[in-house]
Amino acid sequence: SLKMASDSPESLMTLCTDYCLRNLEGTLCYLLDNETLRLHPDIFLPSEICDKLVNEYVELVKTDSIFEPHESFFTLFSDPRSTRLARIHLREHIVQDQDLEAIRKQDLIELYLTNCEKLTAKSLQTLVSFSHTLISLSLFGCCNIFYEEENPGGCEDDCLVNPTRQVLVKDFTFEGFSRLRILNLGRLIEGVNVETLLRPLASLAALDLSGIQLNDVGFLTQWKDTLVSLVLYNMDLSEEHIQVIAQLRKLRHLDISRDHLSSYYKFKLTRRVLNLFVENLVNLTSLDISGHTMLENCTIPSMEEKMGQTSIEPAKSSIAPFRGLKRPLQFLGLFETSLCRLTHIPAYKVSGDKNEEQVLNAIEAYTEHRPEITSRAINLLFDIARIERCSQLLRALQLVITALKCHKDDKNIQVTGSAALFYLTNSEYRMEQSVKLRRQVIQVVLNGMESYQEVTVQRNCCLTLCNFSIPEELEFQYRRVNELLLNILNQSRQDESIQRIAVHLCNALVCQVDNDHKEAVGKMGFVMTMLKLIQKKLADKTCDQVMEFSWSALWNITDETPDNCEMFLNYSGMKLFLECLKEFPEKQELHRNMLGLLGNVAEVKELRPQLMTSQFISVFSNLLESKADGIEVSYNACGVLSHIMFDGPEAWGICEPHREEVVKRMWAAIQSWDINSRRNINYRSFEPILRLLPQGISPVSQHWATWALYNLVSVYPDKYCPLLIKEGGIPLLKDMIKMASARQETKEMAR
Numbered sequence: 001s002l003k004m005a006s007d008s009p010e011s012l013m014t015l016c017t018d019y020c021l022r023n024l025e026g027t028l029c030y031l032l033d034n035e036t037l038r039l040h041p042d043i044f045l046p047s048e049i050c051d052k053l054v055n056e057y058v059e060l061v062k063t064d065s066i067f068e069p070h071e072s073f074f075t076l077f078s079d080p081r082s083t084r085l086a087r088i089h090l091r092e093h094i095v096q097d098q099d100l101e102a103i104r105k106q107d108l109i110e111l112y113l114t115n116c117e118k119l120t121a122k123s124l125q126t127l128v129s130f131s132h133t134l135i136s137l138s139l140f141g142c143c144n145i146f147y148e149e150e151n152p153g154g155c156e157d158d159c160l161v162n163p164t165r166q167v168l169v170k171d172f173t174f175e176g177f178s179r180l181r182i183l184n185l186g187r188l189i190e191g192v193n194v195e196t197l198l199r200p201l202a203s204l205a206a207l208d209l210s211g212i213q214l215n216d217v218g219f220l221t222q223w224k225d226t227l228v229s230l231v232l233y234n235m236d237l238s239e240e241h242i243q244v245i246a247q248l249r250k251l252r253h254l255d256i257s258r259d260h261l262s263s264y265y266k267f268k269l270t271r272r273v274l275n276l277f278v279e280n281l282v283n284l285t286s287l288d289i290s291g292h293t294m295l296e297n298c299t300i301p302s303m304e305e306k307m308g309q310t311s312i313e314p315a316k317s318s319i320a321p322f323r324g325l326k327r328p329l330q331f332l333g334l335f336e337t338s339l340c341r342l343t344h345i346p347a348y349k350v351s352g353d354k355n356e357e358q359v360l361n362a363i364e365a366y367t368e369h370r371p372e373i374t375s376r377a378i379n380l381l382f383d384i385a386r387i388e389r390c391s392q393l394l395r396a397l398q399l400v401i402t403a404l405k406c407h408k409d410d411k412n413i414q415v416t417g418s419a420a421l422f423y424l425t426n427s428e429y430r431m432e433q434s435v436k437l438r439r440q441v442i443q444v445v446l447n448g449m450e451s452y453q454e455v456t457v458q459r460n461c462c463l464t465l466c467n468f469s470i471p472e473e474l475e476f477q478y479r480r481v482n483e484l485l486l487n488i489l490n491q492s493r494q495d496e497s498i499q500r501i502a503v504h505l506c507n508a509l510v511c512q513v514d515n516d517h518k519e520a521v522g523k524m525g526f527v528m529t530m531l532k533l534i535q536k537k538l539a540d541k542t543c544d545q546v547m548e549f550s551w552s553a554l555w556n557i558t559d560e561t562p563d564n565c566e567m568f569l570n571y572s573g574m575k576l577f578l579e580c581l582k583e584f585p586e587k588q589e590l591h592r593n594m595l596g597l598l599g600n601v602a603e604v605k606e607l608r609p610q611l612m613t614s615q616f617i618s619v620f621s622n623l624l625e626s627k628a629d630g631i632e633v634s635y636n637a638c639g640v641l642s643h644i645m646f647d648g649p650e651a652w653g654i655c656e657p658h659r660e661e662v663v664k665r666m667w668a669a670i671q672s673w674d675i676n677s678r679r680n681i682n683y684r685s686f687e688p689i690l691r692l693l694p695q696g697i698s699p700v701s702q703h704w705a706t707w708a709l710y711n712l713v714s715v716y717p718d719k720y721c722p723l724l725i726k727e728g729g730i731p732l733l734k735d736m737i738k739m740a741s742a743r744q745e746t747k748e749m750a751r
Helices: 002-007 012-022 047-063 073-077 095-102 120-128 157-160 192-197 219-222 239-247 271-280 320-324 356-366 371-387 391-406 411-424 427-432 435-451 455-465 472-489 496-509 517-523 526-539 545-558 563-569 575-584 586-600 606-612 613-624 632-646 659-672 698-717 719-725 729-737 743-750
Strands: 029-032 038-039 087-091 111-115 136-138 147-151 165-168 180-186 206-208 229-231 253-255 286-288 329-333 348-350
Touching: 002 517, 012 047, 029 253, 038 192, 047 087, 047 435, 095 120, 095 698, 120 147, 136 563, 147 180, 165 219, 192 219, 206 526, 219 239, 229 320, 229 698, 271 320, 286 496, 329 356, 348 356, 356 371, 356 391, 371 391, 371 411, 371 698, 391 427, 411 435, 427 659, 435 455, 455 472, 472 496, 472 517, 472 526, 472 743, 496 526, 496 545, 517 526, 517 545, 517 563, 526 545, 526 563, 526 575, 545 575, 563 575, 563 606, 575 586, 575 613, 586 606, 586 613, 586 632, 606 632, 613 632, 613 659, 632 659, 698 729, 698 743, 719 729, 729 743
Parallel strands: 087 111, 111 136, 136 180, 180 206, 206 229, 229 253, 253 286, 286 329, 329 348
Antiparallel strands: 029 038, 147 165
């Protein structure tokens, strides 16, 4: 089902929501006074649509760098007569006091505020507006919501000395929240009296007090008839806590897990404590004791433990206290405990570090609120993907994508997640992945590159992009990928390995794409960036992959793109060409790439006069004799000269070398090539070659063009015969055979 789910198109609702949010002005809204968004007066939307608009908006602001947030977005939902909200999930810095204030008239049923650090005590007052309808509320990680600003007495000078102080609000309680059943206060700021805060709530069903230290939790027993879920993650436990928990007999979900790296922790789990839970909490279906140290042996003897088929039957449990369970648990959290490695664990789902299934369960369970645990679980997944083979690939990929999106600014998750993605997208898993899923991977990779200038993340992201077919699979984010890569290459201090991968990617991105793409990338500074890299390498006297790829990228980006050719000349490209030739006389790959590029420049009539200097013409003439890379360097040098010759004797504005002498050397070079040479070149169009056929001004250019076509169609007929026909080459060749000025051997070859 996962395979199908990842492959099916987005729902129409999702597509419309996305479209409207990206085009608010053109769809739901108009701009008042050029700045404030207003809803069109004839729009009435039910909560099913409004909730999705708000929740998707938050998601887009968080995960899509191109999406622009609107200051007045939340004011669109200020009037419940036209827009209804019921269940909304807001996160991080995206939401501020005035946003919540804007929707205070709504009858919210569910409000999740996760890590909304910009919210202050003003928002506590706004919460009161929802008190009569709210059933579920999360203030997880809203660390400033109990703080208000206090302005010390009147005098302005004093205010400068003593700016606004943050004061803890002591008198707020959940008085009047009569319908509230589900409450998450995770990571609540110290100093707030939790007992007083919660006392007015008559019938709590679920309570999360993650990361809060309470010595006395006796007050929890006031909900012993209603509480079905209790989370005390990272709370320092004691015997008193255990006794209170054992009285909450309606509990179905209990989480007393901890991050074993967080702090010194006195409490140790014993067999007796687990027995107490099993005996008293008879409705328990989910228990999390991850990160705990077991004080004594809770396991059955190892001989017995290893016997028989793996079973989830409580009677066979390897963990002795759980033999008392009436039925297997739905979930058992054992991450970073020794118990997860046992054979018989009485639960359908176990989080742990023993195998892929347990690790994926851990990532799934802890991603939302426990990035510190999740990053360690993803690290384990990374090892599994690298060393073994992932059997639940789609689930693994989707979980890592979710974690990376959810914790865009968490360095540990970005490092481990981007590394795991590299192994999860490589070729052996390729077949199992849909286009949609691979696009999601690309999106989170680009997000990572954008948010993190950190070397490891940048390297992992670049390496992961290498697992995709370029440019095809990156086409949908073409501009953005190029901008990010150029950004990496323009940094003053550079990591060698990243530089190499980034240049390789840049080269692949401009290979075999449309000219408008190349022009756009040229305008982003691509040509300049490559020339700077070449300049740096020249200064270091190194000709490595970066040097070769940079010239290759310039060759690709100038192909049939005059603007980019002109940029190459304007940024002293020819000077670098001559210097590289002189510094690296033996580097064949390099010579081929440089001459391929100059071939592109020579195809542009307006730019040819700039190549017409004694120095350049001598260099090209001497390269006609080059044996570098088979015939490639000689062939490209001859191509450059063929285009120059095509401008006629009057364009030859130099005394040395003589035009006739160069022509003679060109004939000699062409005659020395093997007509059956296999080629290191790729033509998308024959147009620049074909234009040299119908002319009598330069027979040698005509001959070079005919030789090029003859070689390509005879060595690669399947690829190039159709291209020759499609571009109208046949009639041009027939006409040339009738021309008096054409050489006999040229006509033979044409025939």
